Amino acid sequence: xxxxxxxxxxxxxxxxxxxxxxxxxxxxxxxxxxxxxxxxxxxxxxxxxxxxxxxxxxxxxxxxxxxxxxxxxxxxxxxxxxxxxxxxxxxxxxxxxxxxxxxxxxxxxxxxxxxxxxxxxxxxxxxxxxxxxxxxxxxxxxxxxxxxxxxxxxxxxxxxxxxxxxxxxxxxxxxxxxxxxxxxxxxxxxxxxxxxxxxxxxxxxxxxxxxxxxxxxxxxxxxxxxxxxxxxxxxxxxxxxxxxxxxxxxxxxxxxxxxxxxxxxxxxxxxxxxxxxxxxxxxxxxxxxxxxxxxxxxxxxxxxxxxxxxxxxxxxxxxxxxxxxxxxxxxxxxxxxxxxxxxxxxxxxxxxxxxxxxxxxxxxxxxxxxxxxxxxxxxxxxxxxxxxxxxxxxxxxxxxxxxxxxxxxxxxxxxxxxxxxxxxxxxxxxxxxxxxxxxxxxxxxxxxxxxxxxxxx
RNA sequence: GUAGGCAUAGCUCAGUUGGUUAGAGCACCAGAUUGUGGUUCUGGGGGUCGUGGGUUCGAACCCCAUUGCUUACCCCA
Numbered sequence: 001x002x003x004x005x006x007x008x009x010x011x012x013x014x015x016x017x018x019x020x021x022x023x024x025x026x027x028x029x030x031x032x033x034x035x036x037x038x039x040x041x042x043x044x045x046x047x048x049x050x051x052x053x054x055x056x057x058x059x060x061x062x063x064x065x066x067x068x069x070x071x072x073x074x075x076x077x078x079x080x081x082x083x084x085x086x087x088x089x090x091x092x093x094x095x096x097x098x099x100x101x102x103x104x105x106x107x108x109x110x111x112x113x114x115x116x117x118x119x120x121x122x123x124x125x126x127x128x129x130x131x132x133x134x135x136x137x138x139x140x141x142x143x144x145x146x147x148x149x150x151x152x153x154x155x156x157x158x159x160x161x162x163x164x165x166x167x168x169x170x171x172x173x174x175x176x177x178x179x180x181x182x183x184x185x186x187x188x189x190x191x192x193x194x195x196x197x198x199x200x201x202x203x204x205x206x207x208x209x210x211x212x213x214x215x216x217x218x219x220x221x222x223x224x225x226x227x228x229x230x231x232x233x234x235x236x237x238x239x240x241x242x243x244x245x246x247x248x249x250x251x252x253x254x255x256x257x258x259x260x261x262x263x264x265x266x267x268x269x270x271x272x273x274x275x276x277x278x279x280x281x282x283x284x285x286x287x288x289x290x291x292x293x294x295x296x297x298x299x300x301x302x303x304x305x306x307x308x309x310x311x312x313x314x315x316x317x318x319x320x321x322x323x324x325x326x327x328x329x330x331x332x333x334x335x336x337x338x339x340x341x342x343x344x345x346x347x348x349x350x351x352x353x354x355x356x357x358x359x360x361x362x363x364x365x366x367x368x369x370x371x372x373x374x375x376x377x378x379x380x381x382x383x384x385x386x387x388x389x390x391x392x393x394x395x396x397x398x399x400x401x402x403x404x405x406x407x408x409x410x411x412x413x414x415x416x417x418x419x420x421x422x423x424x425x426x427x428x429x430x431x432x433x434x435x436x437x438x439x440x441x442x443x444x445x446x447x448x449x450x451x452x453x454x455x456x457x
Numbered sequence: 458g459u460a461g462g463c464a465u466a467g468c469u470c471a472g473u474u475g476g477u478u479a480g481a482g483c484a485c486c487a488g489a490u491u492g493u494g495g496u497u498c499u500g501g502g503g504g505u506c507g508u509g510g511g512u513u514c515g516a517a518c519c520c521c522a523u524u525g526c527u528u529a530c531c532c533c534a
Contacts, residue, residue, distance in 0.1 A: 058532095060533090136531095139529095318534065320534075344534085405493055410495085411494095412494070414495095436493075
């Protein structure tokens, strides 16, 4: 049989030991902050029923869901006519009833509805798991990637919004980022702007276009709005709003002026101000908090706050985002439950930390001492020491006898093991073993007990 | 879905106008060194030059197709 050239699917990656140490550092940092703020971890299955996921992410999103082919003779139940009409969309539901999760929010909503009787509200949960998207990969964009989500469900207090800003500040600050911006907006302000030009029905088109302001500039946004059926009159009205600069307070004040005729717009302003007030009583350490009314994130299910986090130190898409949805669980039949949440893009954060060289040294994580024997007799002598080291919580390995010492030391170097114990006939005879410091190169003859004591330090 | 770039050893890449037997570094194996590595020296294994077709006396190089990867757009973490 011809051997197949090994590869992984496009947009997926292996994680080697060194990368895993670094990834766990990111995950642990974020998880510990979540826990500190009272969030509890859950997990949900990698696959969900396809019907749970479809229709939740818009038409584009549905296309990006990885479907799982039914087991067995999956064609046997298909309406034969469908096979000849090449209607992929309808065929999909007959040959696939499961799919890989696309995000963590929809499975969480499903979870809340299924477990509503055991949950104490407000329910604060976090979840760190991979999600899959059948997207075209590119820089900072994968087909399998991890999301670190925290959500509160069942509390409409804006304190939650404020706490999420603090969580971003604390977690990203702990990871060593020095200059990043938490952008905040409110869907109600966007609704107010749409009301301003009497285009409430076109709010999606409006927000998708102005969301691109910093990317394509005012001319680009204007062109896109014109293409989407807005008038130059509309654009003239919107322009001062989306172009406003200055402090959050001054933006808010002028927004209130502009949106004076829109009850919902003013409500949005009030909500933002409430969040700002909470924050000012509990100042941020590192993050810049910026009201950005062009922020829309293209996610139409947000109803209140909208968050996005960007680093200003390297060129990278957003490293986090989130927002509030008033009817999180409605799609699964549980009405009136509000949710607000955020997500950290761990894979992008990894790329950022790597580019900025912000990972701490993790060498001490691995094996601390390798026992090398010159022959098989040494093994017998080594095993009790090995046991003793491990009982003392010192990560230790015994290299199987038979290999040359050079090879064993090469192994220690490759794994960055800082100490080696060597056992040959001399050591067996004297009972004193050779402890070698692989960094300085120095070595000394010591007893087993002394080795344990030295390495425990 | 749209558009560009790339594809040569396990990895990173050279390879001149198309010209004999396709190279380097790293990694791996062995030796110099029978009990000592990370620095040195010597030698060795490794290639259907992504695949298929074409032009040519002759193709890694030119042309066509195809597959894979990658970057950007759309959208998103």
